[in-house]
Amino acid sequence: LSWTSSEIREQPLVLERILRENPAQAKECARQIKDRGVRYVLIAARGTSDHAAVYAKYLLGSKLRLPVALAAPSLYTFYGTPPLTGPDALVVGLSQSGASEDIIAVVRHARSQGALTLAITNEPTSELANAASLVLPCLAGPERGVAATKTYTAELACVALLCASVAQESGLFAELAALPEAMDQALQTEQAAAQVAAQYCRALLAVCLGRGYNLATAYEIALKIKELAYIHAQGYSTADFMHGPLACVEPGLPVIAVAMSGALRDDVAASLSRVGQRGGQLIIISDDEAILQSAHASLPVPKVPEWLSPITAVVPGQWLAVHLALAKGLDPDRPRALTKVTVTR
Ligand code: AGP
Numbered sequence: 001l002s003w004t005s006s007e008i009r010e011q012p013l014v015l016e017r018i019l020r021e022n023p024a025q026a027k028e029c030a031r032q033i034k035d036r037g038v039r040y041v042l043i044a045a046r047g048t049s050d051h052a053a054v055y056a057k058y059l060l061g062s063k064l065r066l067p068v069a070l071a072a073p074s075l076y077t078f079y080g081t082p083p084l085t086g087p088d089a090l091v092v093g094l095s096q097s098g099a100s101e102d103i104i105a106v107v108r109h110a111r112s113q114g115a116l117t118l119a120i121t122n123e124p125t126s127e128l129a130n131a132a133s134l135v136l137p138c139l140a141g142p143e144r145g146v147a148a149t150k151t152y153t154a155e156l157a158c159v160a161l162l163c164a165s166v167a168q169e170s171g172l173f174a175e176l177a178a179l180p181e182a183m184d185q186a187l188q189t190e191q192a193a194a195q196v197a198a199q200y201c202r203a204l205l206a207v208c209l210g211r212g213y214n215l216a217t218a219y220e221i222a223l224k225i226k227e228l229a230y231i232h233a234q235g236y237s238t239a240d241f242m243h244g245p246l247a248c249v250e251p252g253l254p255v256i257a258v259a260m261s262g263a264l265r266d267d268v269a270a271s272l273s274r275v276g277q278r279g280g281q282l283i284i285i286s287d288d289e290a291i292l293q294s295a296h297a298s299l300p301v302p303k304v305p306e307w308l309s310p311i312t313a314v315v316p317g318q319w320l321a322v323h324l325a326l327a328k329g330l331d332p333d334r335p336r337a338l339t340k341v342t343v344t345r
Contacts, residue, residue, distance in 0.1 A: 011315070097121070189315060193322075208225070216310050286298070
């Protein structure tokens with residue numbers, strides 16, 4: 001068993017740990033966010049963590065009505081023209097390692113400008129954590145696989161807990177509490193994902209689609225497939241896909257689509273049907289029986305509230321990436337050219 005596979009399996013336990021050990025810190029972050037009268041959020045992140053930031057953009061936007069922007073770190077590190085942030089900004093460094101210089105630079109600059117700064121990181125003694133005034137630890141434990149799996153869903157869960165703590169709605173906490181069990185069920189998609197992998201492992205290209213909360217999931221699955229199976233998988237919003245990339249669909253192109261029930265269900269289903277008409281092979285991750293029936297290959301996941309669905313919906317994608325690697329004779333723990341920690345400026 002690879003480290004990556006064991007780390008995927010650890011995810012329900014990590015979620016339990018976050019829900020057990022993080023509420024006090026999340027509450028303190030929420031208190032400071034409210035005391036400051038935070039009106040907008042800027043998040044700096046790279047790679048998988050950047051996908052967690054995309055999730056945060058939708059979640060904090062919908063539940064807290066806060067505008068969220070993703071930072072452009074080179075404005076801080078190369079151009080020397082960092083956008084000015086004031087005391088009503090929350091600036092978040094979202095990073096598994098807490099080591100990337102560009103992410104640290106954004107947080108440092110924002111703190112010097114008087115913004116409230118928060119590090120969400122799996123390394124609570126890292127330089128990033130030191131640079132921020134608040135820290136929310138991801139509590140995922142050491143991750144040995146180069147591909148981020150449990151650290152990704154831990155980042156999402158920390159963002160979700162923070163959001164529930166600011167909103168202070170008991171319903172949201174109850175929904176969060178049910179998450180570890182749903183994660184356990186999502187893990188059971190491994191066999192189905194292995195079958196899909198056997199069928200599609202010769203593909204050179206793939207597309208991953210999702211929208212709303214699950215745009216993050218589409219991006220993240222695409223990255224996992226690229227780094228573990230060396231298949232050029234590109235993630236898109238289903239809406240953006242209709243604005244041009246649809247023209248690239250040739251018969252047989254594998255299209256991995258995240259189509260969860262909720263506000264976007266019908267819209268995403270309509271886009272997928274156009275992709276299907278162009279001959280795309282639809283591999284669908286969904287909690288909706290009717291949508292799954294329209295798929296060439298289906299990866300059913302448990303029903304959870306839409307705002308939490310990215311945490312479970314990514315799991316079949318993680319399995320798919322691992323099994324595509326195995327089907328191609330690759331080692332999922334050691335993707336070529338990559339190291340566990342990437343430092344960029
Ligand atoms: C994830 O599978 C990748 N190996 C990579 O994107 C990784 O998540 C990223 O380099 C992490 O950066 P961070 O430590 O700043 O979160």
